[in-house]
Every structure is written in structure tokens, then in C-alpha cells.
Amino acid sequence: MKNGVFVSFIVFGLLVGILIIPGLGQETAGIFEQPLLITSAGQNAEVQIAAVLAKRAGLNYTLSKQATAADLENMKTLVLVLGASLKGLGAAGLDMGKERERVIALIAAAQKAQVPLLCLHLGGEVRRGQQTDDLIAEVLPLAKMVIVVKSGNGDRFFTKLCQPKNIPLVEVEKTADVQIPLQKAFK
Amino acid sequence: MVVAAHPLAVEAGLEMLRRGGNAVDGAIATAAALNAAEPFASGIGGGGFMIIHLAREKRTTVINFREKAPHLASPRMFKDKGEEEKEWRTSSGLAVAVPGALAGWDLALRKYGTRTLAEGLAGAIAIAEQGFTVSPTFSSINKDEYERLVKNLPEGSSYLNEGLPYEPGDRFRNPDLARTLRLIAAGGVKEFYQGEIGRKLVVAVQAKGGIMTAEDLASYKAIELEPLQGTYKDITILTAPPPASGGLHLIQFLNVIERWPVRTWGRNSVPYVHHLSEALRFIFADRERYLGDPGFVLVPVHWLISRDYAAGVVSRVRDDRPLESYPYAEYKQKEKDAANTTHLCVLDGDGNIVALTQSINDFFGTGIVPEGTGFLLNDHMDDFAVNEQSVNAPGPGHRPVSSMGPLILFKSGKPFLALGSPGGTRIFSSLTQIVLNVTEFGMSLDQAIEAPRFFSFSAGGKPGPIAVEARFPEEVITALRAMGQEVEVREAFDKYFGGAQGIMVLRDKKIIHGGADSRRDGVGAGL
Numbered sequence: 001m002k003n004g005v006f007v008s009f010i011v012f013g014l015l016v017g018i019l020i021i022p023g024l025g026q027e028t029a030g031i032f033e034q035p036l037l038i039t040s041a042g043q044n045a046e047v048q049i050a051a052v053l054a055k056r057a058g059l060n061y062t063l064s065k066q067a068t069a070a071d072l073e074n075m076k077t078l079v080l081v082l083g084a085s086l087k088g089l090g091a092a093g094l095d096m097g098k099e100r101e102r103v104i105a106l107i108a109a110a111q112k113a114q115v116p117l118l119c120l121h122l123g124g125e126v127r128r129g130q131q132t133d134d135l136i137a138e139v140l141p142l143a144k145m146v147i148v149v150k151s152g153n154g155d156r157f158f159t160k161l162c163q164p165k166n167i168p169l170v171e172v173e174k175t176a177d178v179q180i181p182l183q184k185a186f187k
Numbered sequence: 188m189v190v191a192a193h194p195l196a197v198e199a200g201l202e203m204l205r206r207g208g209n210a211v212d213g214a215i216a217t218a219a220a221l222n223a224a225e226p227f228a229s230g231i232g233g234g235g236f237m238i239i240h241l242a243r244e245k246r247t248t249v250i251n252f253r254e255k256a257p258h259l260a261s262p263r264m265f266k267d268k269g270e271e272e273k274e275w276r277t278s279s280g281l282a283v284a285v286p287g288a289l290a291g292w293d294l295a296l297r298k299y300g301t302r303t304l305a306e307g308l309a310g311a312i313a314i315a316e317q318g319f320t321v322s323p324t325f326s327s328i329n330k331d332e333y334e335r336l337v338k339n340l341p342e343g344s345s346y347l348n349e350g351l352p353y354e355p356g357d358r359f360r361n362p363d364l365a366r367t368l369r370l371i372a373a374g375g376v377k378e379f380y381q382g383e384i385g386r387k388l389v390v391a392v393q394a395k396g397g398i399m400t401a402e403d404l405a406s407y408k409a410i411e412l413e414p415l416q417g418t419y420k421d422i423t424i425l426t427a428p429p430p431a432s433g434g435l436h437l438i439q440f441l442n443v444i445e446r447w448p449v450r451t452w453g454r455n456s457v458p459y460v461h462h463l464s465e466a467l468r469f470i471f472a473d474r475e476r477y478l479g480d481p482g483f484v485l486v487p488v489h490w491l492i493s494r495d496y497a498a499g500v501v502s503r504v505r506d507d508r509p510l511e512s513y514p515y516a517e518y519k520q521k522e523k524d525a526a527n528t529t530h531l532c533v534l535d536g537d538g539n540i541v542a543l544t545q546s547i548n549d550f551f552g553t554g555i556v557p558e559g560t561g562f563l564l565n566d567h568m569d570d571f572a573v574n575e576q577s578v579n580a581p582g583p584g585h586r587p588v589s590s591m592g593p594l595i596l597f598k599s600g601k602p603f604l605a606l607g608s609p610g611g612t613r614i615f616s617s618l619t620q621i622v623l624n625v626t627e628f629g630m631s632l633d634q635a636i637e638a639p640r641f642f643s644f645s646a647g648g649k650p651g652p653i654a655v656e657a658r659f660p661e662e663v664i665t666a667l668r669a670m671g672q673e674v675e676v677r678e679a680f681d682k683y684f685g686g687a688q689g690i691m692v693l694r695d696k697k698i699i700h701g702g703a704d705s706r707r708d709g710v711g712a713g714l
Contacts, residue, residue, distance in 0.1 A: 048334045049351060126327045174354045
């Protein structure tokens with residue numbers, strides 16, 4: 001990232017409640033390409049919110065709640081919306097084991113196709129819990145960037161996972177605030 | 188005293204009592220206020236049941252204001268939609284049954300209240316106009332139902348915050364609902380059932396593929412019924428009869444449990460959870476085989492709540508392992524089985540009591556809001572059976588079977604516990620556990636409500652898993668699994684198991700306890 005862009009992003013971010021927790025040399029703007037495939041990891045309801053935010057950000061996206069490797073064709077970025085929902089899993093006819101298999105296989109296919117991974121956690125504190133945390137711990141180290149709603153990182157769970165891997169982590173106050181860093185993350 | 192799922196609704200009920208209203212007045216003020224303060228769970232677009240105890244008359248009665256199917260409903264109306272059946276059952280105009288809430292509130296006030304409907308709606312109007320701070324519960328439910336809301340809500344609806352779900356701490360206001368309630372306050376329920384509001388309702392339903400007509404709405408009537416009666420040891424239980432199933436199944440369940448040494452086993456011990464789960468699996472089969480609208484089908488209520496029936500279940504349950512099969516029934520746990528619905532209880536200074544459960548079914552109902560009205564329409568047509576041969580198949584004017592079960596329990600002829608809960612098919616299981624926590628394990632009402640819960644069922648003759656809250660001891664879960672029980676661990680305080688509210692009267696100690704569930708935003712308060 002060019003220094004001028006980085007500084008102006010920080011100033012703007014402070015105004016709207018965005019906190020970037022980057023490591024050395026990390027970038028949070030213009031690092032992903034479009035089109036992007038949005039899917040959930042845990043069949044949470046926030047995946048639909050992510051799609052609305054992507055639309056408002058003017059991004060060229062496809063939403064597939066149960067995306068598989070085949071959906072990655074022609075995609076330049078994979079966006080995973082993290083968080084297990086028992087209700088969502090039930091509605092999809094899945095259990096967490098099957099959902100984990102799908103997500104891991106999708107990430108493996110993305111890596112093979114050199115499609116980078118952007119992770120979002122939009123559900124805040126209520127969208128944490130054992131099942132969510134287990135899946136996050138597994139997939140987050142594979143991300144190129146992470147955006148979280150602050151209340152979901154109250155225990156610095158995401159920070160602790162991102163820092164050792166130098167993965168840029170952007171914290172926002174509210175779900176609606178995700179739109180700005182999401183928009184800026186794409187070329 | 189008033190207990191309900193939102194503090195503003197409790198305050199509206201208390202204000203009515205302060206102004207000299209009786210328990211019925213207070214209950215309707217609270218019920219209406221819940222429409223404004225907890226709009227995702229109930230409201231004038233839905234229906235329910237209430238049980239009323241009149242202290243001076245020593246009489247208890249039930250008002251059934253459950254929604255009805257439109258006259259064009261038919262057993263295959265959803266089946267014929269093929270793969271899209273689920274969507275049609277929950278998120279379309281076809282999912283909307285004729286609402287009964289206003290008719291029920293109005294009937295209760297006219298027969299047993301001392302205040303007008305306009306007075307009953309005043310608190311709700313104030314809440315809708317002034318708004319309130321969104322709680323984490325409201326926010327998480329708003330997020331969970333976002334997809335349906337985006338699909339069905341009109342542009343700029345109050346139920347989303349600039350098109351996105353509300354966050355905790357945001358301000359929620361609903362001026363359209365305030366305006367609608369003012370119209371009803373001025374013109375009576377005919378404004379809803381026969382007036383401009385009703386016209387907008389029918390237009391909204393039909394625009395989303397529904398079959399409800401103005402005649403369906405105009406002909407809706409709430410009905411008064413004799414309560415269903417059962418016993419547990421020295422306790423008499425009065426509750427709403429079918430098509431409400433919660434109270435009936437609670438009586439069945441307690442009849443079975445009465446034959447087991449539950450106090451010796453201990454609360455939430457391995458034998459306790461195992462035996463009660465086995466009984467639940469039998470009762471679920473009954474629900475699907477026998478329960479329908481008694482206005483159209485014969486429900487064998489007296490046999491189901493008989494001691495002989497209970498003895499039959501007890502004789503089949505094994506102490507050491509689950510059965511391999513249970514009576515066959517087509518119960519299918521809903522894929523999106525949330526703890527929707529809401530419950531309230533009101534006790535006044537004269538000893539009159541109301542326990543009222545009301546709902547729009549799924550949280551935020553269908554997500555359909557008639558233009559400019561601010562109220563959500565129910566998806567209670569989804570409570571009809573999937574199987575067109577079922578006794579609970581959709582039919583013209585039928586009321587779908589409900590899991591609701593508002594209760595009043597009596598000792599020596601005097602009421603000592605009013606209770607109810609949301610929670611879909613978990614309602615009767617959760618209420619039974621609360622009753623046992625109080626009567627067998629000596630817990631206070633609040634402790635009894637907060638204690639960890641479990642649930643099980645059978646489907647197609649096979650056992651469902653035992654769902655337990657994560658607060659269950661690991662050794663109990665391990666031992667149940669070792670017996671061959673499948674155990675599903677859910678959240679520590681999971682809305683799946685309901686959000687019970689109750690009032691307990693300890694006459695010997697001259698104490699009244701209110702119990703409200705922290706699984707929702709429940710609260711209780713007295714004058």
C-alpha cells in the first residue's frame with residue numbers, strides 16, 4: 001500500500017469506527033480482485049448481510065450459501081462469512097461436520113486455483129461459541145485478510161490468530177461499517 | 188404483578204393495574220405492548236390462547252384466538268407447490284392465516300375486563316411512537332431472519348435499519364404501527380377486520396400469492412372454551428384445550444412422570460433425563476397422530492390424559508437403554524425450529540390471573556407487512572401438517588394445532604402458579620421441567636426457569652437426539668451416550684428451549700414470585 005493511501009484510510013477509519021490492526025508491511029486496500037464468491041462457514045444468516053454490503057460497495061459478487069469448488073470457476077476472491085448457526089445448519093440439512101468438510105474442501109480448491117481468501121465475522125459476540133471458534137481457528141490462518149465486528153473480538157480471539165501469521169485484521173464497530181473496508185480491499 | 192418478555196411491556200401492564208384495571212386489562216395492555224416492544228414474536232398479525240382465572244367467581248375460562256385458515260384452504264395447498272413448499276409455508280402470502288389477536292383481546296376485555304380496547308392499546312402506541320433501545324436478543328433475531336425480511340419487507344420498513352439488521356444499542360421506532368393502533372383505538376376491531384387496515388392486509392397477502400379474502404377476515408371470531416383439566420399429585424392443572432397442544436401434552440407427560448421416583452433420581456440426573464426423554468418420544472407420536480382442530484376432527488383428549496394411557500407408556504420404557512422404536516408418526520422437526528412466540532402472566536390485587544401465549548409463528552412471521560401498517564403477518568399456516576391425510580391438514584376455517592400451553596396450577600382449589608412459554612414443540616417439555624423443578628425439587632420460580640433444560644422427540648417411530656443445554660454436566664452427557672442415547676449439546680442458555688414467564692403465589696408465606704427467562708429479555712415486576 002502506498003503510504004498516503006494508508007494514512008488517509010486510517011484517518012477516515014477513525015472517523016467511522018474502523019480499527020486496522022496490521023502487522024509490518026501489511027496492506028488492507030486493493031489487495032483482492034473481482035469477481036468474488038461469497039459463502040458462509042457455518043450457514044449463518046450474516047452471509048446474506050455480506051452480500052448486501054458487497055452490493056452497496058459496488059462489487060461484482062456471487063452469493064452461494066453452500067458453495068463448492070465448482071462455484072470458484074472464474075472467481076478471483078473467495079469471501080468466507082464465519083459463524084456457526086444451528087438454525088441455519090438445520091435449514092440447510094447439514095451438521096457441523098459436513099459443513100466443515102465443505103468449507104475445507106472449498107478452501108483447498110481456492111488455494112489450488114490461487115484464489116485468495118477474505119474472512120468476515122459479522123455476528124459479533126453472539127456468533128461465537130465452541131463450534132464457531134473451532135472452525136475459525138482452522139480456517140483463519142489461511143486468510144489473506146480478516147474483517148470483524150468488534151464485539152466478536154472482545155477476547156482478542158481473532159487478534160491472537162491473525163498476529164502470528166501477519167494477517168491484516170480490520171475491526172469495525174457495527175456491521176454496516178464493514179462496507180468501507182470491504183470496498184477498499186478490492187481493486 | 189406482571190411478567191413478560193420485555194420490560195416496556197411489563198411497564199404497560201403495570202400502568203394499567205396502577206390505574207385500577209384488573210388482571211385481564213393488564214394482560215391485554217401487556218399483550219398489545221409486546222407487539223410494539225417485541226414485534227418479532229407476536230402482534231395483531233397473529234393469534235394465541237389465554238387462560239383467565241376469576242378469583243371472586245372461583246371460575247377459570249379460556250379464550251382461543253388462534254388464527255384460522257382462509258376458506259379457500261385445502262389439504263394439498265402446500266404439497267402442490269413441490270420443491271418450493273417450504274418457502275410457501277413460511278414466507279409467502281399463502282403462509283398467512285387469518286389473525287385472531289385483536290378479536291381475542293377485545294373479547295377478553297368485553298367479557299372480563301374493566302377498561303376499553305383503546306385504553307388497552309395506549310401503552311403499545313406510546314412504545315411504538317417513542318421507540319426503545321434494541322437489545323442483543325432483538326438484534327440477533329433480526330440478523331437471523333434477515334434473508335426473509337429482505338425478501339418481503341417494503342422499502343424503508345422499520346424492521347430494518349436502513350436496509351440492514353439492527354445492532355444492540357440502536358433505536359427502534361415504529362410510527363406506522365402507532366398510527367395503526369390509534370385507528371383501532373378510535374374505531375374498534377372492525378377497523379382491522381372490516382376496515383381500511385383489513386383491506387391493506389388482504390392486498391398484502393394476495394400480492395404475495397395468498398388466498399385470504401376480505402370475507403375471511405370479516406368472519407373471524409375468537410371463541411371462549413372450558414379449560415382442559417389434569418392433575419399431578421395434589422396439584423390441579425388448568426390449561427387451553429386443543430387445538431392448543433402444549434397443556435394437553437404437559438398433562439400426559441406429568442401423568443407418566445408421576446409413576447417414576449423423580450425426586451429420588453434427582454433433577455437432570457442420568458435416569459431422570461433418560462426416562463423423561465423416552466416419555467417425550469411417545470407423546471410426540473400422539474401429537475402427530477391425534478391432534479387437530481376439534482371443531483373438525485375428534486381428538487381423543489380423555490384417553491390421552493388418562494391414567495391407563497400413562498401406565499402404558501411407563502410399562503414400555505426400559506431403564507437401561509432407549510427403545511429401538513416408538514409409535515409411528517410423521518413428526519418432522521422444523522428445519523428452522525426457533526423459539527418463537529411469547530408468553531405473559533398477570534396477577535391483580537383481587538387474585539385474578541391471566542396466562543396468555545401469543546405468536547406470529549416464526550420470528551418476524553412471514554416478514555410481510557401490509558402497506559403503511561407497521562405490523563407483521565404470521566406464518567401460522569405452517570403449523571398445519573405436511574401430510575394431506577393428517578388430522579391436522581389444512582382445511583377451510585380450520586385452526587392449526589399449536590404448541591402453546593398457557594397454564595394455571597391450583598393447590599387446594601387456590602391458584603399457586605401461572606406459567607407459559609414460547610419455544611415451539613419444546614413448550615410442553617420445558618414447562619413440565621419447570622413445574623417439576625418447583626414441585627419436586629423445591630426451587631424458587633426463577634431458579635426453576637433458569638435451570639438447564641433438555642428435550643427429545645420421536646419421528647417416524649425413531650428417536651430424535653436428546654438436546655441439552657451446555658450447562659449439563661459432562662458426566663451426565665457421557666453416561667447418556669453410554670446408554671445408547673444420542674445427545675446434542677446446544678448453547679448454555681438456548682432460546683431453542685423457550686423463554687418461560689410465570690407467577691407463583693406462596694400463600695403460607697404471603698409471597699408472590701415472578702419468574703422471567705433470561706433466554707429472552709424476560710422481566711417481572713409488581714406494584
